[in-house]
Amino acid sequence: MAESRRREVVDRIRELLARQRTRTEVDELGEHEPVAVLGIDSVTLITIAAELNQRWDLTVPDDAVLDPAASLASLADAAVAPAGRDDGRLDVVGMGAVGPAGRGVPALWAGLLSERAYRLPMPYEPARGHRLGAVPGASPADVVAPDRLLELVLVAAQECLSGRHPDRRSGVTLVVGTTDTGGNALGHALRAQGDDAAALAGWIADRAAEQLGLGAAATVGSASASGAVALGYARDLLLADEAEEVLVVGADTVSRSAFHGLAALRTLGVDGCRPFHANRRGIALSEAAAACLLRRPTPEAGDTVLGRLAGYGASSWTTHMAAPESAGIELALRRALAAAALTPSDVSFVNAHGPGTKLGDVAEMRALADVFGDRVRTLPINSVKGLLWHCQGAAGIIESLACLLSLRHGTLTATTGAEPLDPEWEGYDIVTEQREVADARSAISVSCGLGGVNTALVWERA
Incomplete structure (x- = not known):
């Protein structure tokens, strides 16, 4: 490098x-001194490396960033300037949804505003008293049907693609995010002792793409963050010019394996999701699918831009397979902000993962406090899980749609079932009643999953 x-x-x-230390301290740091002498850790350096890449198209290899002796000189010498590209923002040109609030994006928004959602008794071990969130009008037989997952994917995808001429669909790549390991279809196949390859979750994107007339297809499985990770994967495909447009669908049924697996982890609660509630006791599951059509900005295309994906951050940080950790969520948040070239002060509100579990809510709020500092007490925070419950693989996308809809309509929806709030967050701006946010420009949606999968997505108003 010259x-x-x-x-x-x-x-x-x-x-x-x-931004992390005083200007005097930074100016006095020698070029070959380890930045660690300023108390700068690897998490902060990862964030700085991400912002170097986003703002100035400079890539610093991980081994240089994670070197305990990393210095200004070593980081600069390792920096690589690739071919120029745009700022990484992607246009949202389609949305689709089906779930407990109804069929279609208008029904989703109406449900969030009215705080109405459809429930059914859980078909597994009914004596335990659990309920599930289901598509309005669905029967108990519907929600356990073998091809329910494919049905939900197709409903959301078709709405998202509505108005798109079939000739344009062949250039669309489909990415499906799901926790489903075969779910109802696999259960039926096993009980029949058959060999139904289509029961496997890995085939769901291929089956859907074939029926929709799309191009390439991929299935992403990352626990409850699957939908959000699928959005991150789609972003990578588009920024690498490996796809023209990407249709991202997050979907899940309430399968026997999901119910019993989460019950074994003592994650389920009979009261439904109650984010930030003083007596929250766990999650309740919902079937749902949500879709988002992304592409790089193309002004001449003529489609209505519904919003923009400005940044994505993820981490796989955990010391416990089931208990969340604030450090991992914090890292995802910082990476997402750096990717969007935004500071915490630029964020208008946060749509929290907010599962309503004792440990999960605490870890997330601690991460938000570490990222936003004193502003966390005045930062509007809501969670749609209080109404929609936990949509599993669909959660990351359906909650992102909630962010986009709030930004478009200038309205922040309530966190259903949050009151009375946990006294630990007394004085925080947890949104429990619908409010106007006409000046909101950007929002962060957080999604987390078992095994330490943490994600954050930055969305902007078009």
């Missing part, structure tokens, strides 16, 4: 470090 270019990179790293 000396002038190297000097420029060093100056940019100093600029970003100055």
